[in-house]
Amino acid sequence: MTGSPASSARYPETIGFLDIGTNSVRLLVACLEDAHSWTTLAQQKEPVRLGEGEFGGESVLQPAAMDRAVLVCRTLADLARSRGASEIVAVATSATREAQNQSVFVHRLRDEAGIEVHVVSGPEEARLIFLGVLATVHLEDAHALVVDIGGGSTEIALGGAGGADSTDSLRLGAIRLTSEFPEAGGPGPVTAATYEAMRRHVQVQSARVRHKLAGESIDVAYGTSGSIRNLASVVVRALRGGTPQRIDTFTRAELRKVVKLLRTADLEARRKVPGLNPTRADIVLAGAAILDAVMEDFGLDKISAIGECGLREGLVMDHLARTSRAVPGHAPTVREQSVLALARATAFDEQHARHVTALALELFDSSREAGLHAYGAGERELFEYACLLHDIGAFLSYSDHHVHGHYLVRNADLLGFDQAEVEIMAATVLFHRKGRPGSRHAAFTALDRAGRRTVRLLAVLLRMAEYLDRSHTQAVAHVALRRDGKRALVLEVQPAHDWRLERWRLEDRRETLEKALGRALTVSELAAG
Secondary structure (H helix, E strand, C coil), X not given: CXXXXXXXXXXXXXXXXXXXXXXXXEEEEEEECCXXXXXXXXXXXXXCCCCCCCCCXXXXXXHHXXXXXXXXXXXXXXXXXXXXXCEEEEEECHHHHHCCCHHHHHHHHHHHHCCCEEEECHHHHHHHHHHHXXXXXXXXXXXXXXXXXXXXXXXEEEEECCEEEEEEEECCCHHHHHHHCHHHHCCCCCCHHHHHHHXXXXXXXXXXXXXXXXXXXXCEEEECCHHHHXXXXXXXXXHCCCCXXXXXXXXXXXXXXXXXXXXXXXXXXXXXXXXXXXXXXXXXXXXXHHHXXXXXXXXXXXXXXXXXXXXXXXXXXHHHHHHCCCCCCCCCCHHHHHHHXXXXXXXXXXXXXXXXXXXXXXXXHHXXXXXXXXXXXXXXXXXXXXXXXXXXXXXXXXXXXXXXXXXXXXHCCCCCCEHHHHHHHHHHHHCCXXXXXXXXXXXXXXXXXXXHHHHHHHHHHHHHHHHCCCXXXXXXXXXXXXXXXXXXXXXXXEECCCCHHHHHXXXXXXXXXXXXXXXXXXXXXXXXX
């Protein structure tokens, strides 16, 4: 998803982790002590209501909301740097990923706050939140359901001590649902009929997830969001007369009592309810309706609300897993698992895909040595996954398999990646055959300038590697691109056996390759190994 690709990290290392949500922006500054532990140096949370006014109309972030978010992000980034952060890992969730003007906001954050923001999918957000829970609780053999009610979406994950087995995202959040039922956030009390209508609406929207997880065992349930934490605080303070703890468990019956207490009060009275953050008084009933419906759907008698635990902590766990992974003989990362799961679901030709990938990576590395590009491990990793997925569209139709592959990659909710990374991989798959990327292609123009430059190179290298296994017989053992003067290249090919079909294909497509590379190209056959 975010941060550096697999590499060896140097400890200790201080990093800031920023979660740009629909309702709030949260910062965690952590000193990473080794591959498994960290110390929290600073935490900060600021409500910005980024999604305010977005969900009722055209899914556009409002100027005032963006102004607030940019100001807060700049301030929090400066705070992180003042605490010694050498890097800031920033993600944005529902409000940003659904916004038509997403690129405007992301560019403003880059230019005005000095941070590169990764926009994550809903299932990826759920995976990270589940990791955050694992940083706080020890599940042992328990199967846990984790629910996070944000401003624009609700994330649901089910899994165990090894991570989430199932992740989903509902386009339902406290701000979004309030915008659909304005009475819930209005100045007066809320009728029982309105509250029940909200619950029914949630259950209609969540039916897919309910059916998907039907029959799965759930030993314990955790809630990680501000909405659930506030409801737990009201249970503890207003109903029990106690003091909220790090983890507070409450029943659905207690939740229903809190709902009646909040629903029958007007907005001003609601703000004074013990345990409730006054800034959430207008959206708390929507959050309660979502939680109430989810608990009923999954047969949950009780849920444990965890304070200050969620996406930020998941980002730390994810970063540690990435940067501490040993390259030789490593266990598959969540990215690799996600990519291979998609590929195998399409019954792809794995032997061919892996051979093309190996050749393509040799082209990537040798072209870097030849000075054709200066891309590093991050781009190489995305290229590797795009190569593995390049033919999966044949599952639907071979003649247009590049088009179908592009669609599958874009819409598969690959875990571990942000939206920009998915778009680069999908575009590389699309342009590995037929048309070259250009302004007539929406998939290409949708990328930013850096992304377009990356795809131009990756697509031609993948196309070349595909030509080199035209027969699907692994006829070419190794390949490299070398410079031949200033404006020419030599493609050095070491065959494993008869590669006449591959050589014919290269010669037939030489002009296309030369245009894409901007250089003359000759082919040189090396002695077979």
